[in-house]
Amino acid sequence: MATFTLTCIGDDRAGLVSDLSGPIRAHGASWNRSQMARLGGKFAGILLIDVPDAAADALLADLAALDSVGLHVTFERTDAVEDAGATVRWTLELLGADRPGIVAEISSALAAQQVSIEELETDVREAPMAGGHLFEAKAVLAAPPGAAADTVRTLLEAIADELMVDISLDAGASAAS
Known part of the structure; x- marks a missing residue:
């Protein structure tokens, strides 16, 4: 299983979250945690997903293709489990x-x-x-x-x-x- 942190931004409109969640679901990925908001006419968010290793490349390609519908998605592999230690x-x-x-x-x-x-x-x-x-x-x-x-x-x-x-x-x- 691969873990990714995604950021997304696009002009605010109905359907942006649906556009983002579609490929995530289609590739068997799990939407774990997110924070999203409308800021200055833009919709912006950050989210953490898990995806089966075999589906990761195809998912990332589909997410990059969302530029065509006005949603720019970037991603960073985050293999380390969030560990706050003894904080x-x-x-x-x-x-x-x-x-x-x-x-x-x-x-x-x-x-x-x-x-x-x-x-x-x-x-x-x-x-x-x-x-x-x-x-x-x-x-x-x-x-x-x-x-x-x-x-x-x-x-x-x-x-x-x-x-x-x-x-x-x-x-x-x-x-x-």
């Missing part, structure tokens, strides 16, 4: 006035502490009654065993003060994998 999971929430650099500042601080971002969801929305826009982020983080949540929280709170955003780091829901 602990934390959740991060951020809300504040939108401005350039928020993600760069936070992600840089996390990387310096060897904390990985496993999932990240962001949005910009109108600020009610204040005018302007609010930036909102929610993330699932993976920290190494023994990482000090209080140290990371203190670091993030200092950055939050500089960025004028509210940050919440919840390490209470962390669990070893």
Whole structure:
């Protein structure tokens, strides 16, 4: 069995997921995990599939052929099973006035502490009654065993003060994998 991570993007229209899932099913592949969304008039997604080794080349050819219907699919073989090891999971929430650099500042601080971002969801929305826009982020983080949540929280709170955003780091829901 071969495992692939696929990315796809195309102009948003009805039937894109059907176009993508058709060849996956036809070649006996299993659609394991995905995240997809409409962003700026485009439909974009990332997914993880398993396919029998004998069908892999034909499936990849059929997925590449989806360019003809406006869906660009790229793929990367991912033979290694997702192994989070003994990491602990934390959740991060951020809300504040939108401005350039928020993600760069936070992600840089996390990387310096060897904390990985496993999932990240962001949005910009109108600020009610204040005018302007609010930036909102929610993330699932993976920290190494023994990482000090209080140290990371203190670091993030200092950055939050500089960025004028509210940050919440919840390490209470962390669990070893």
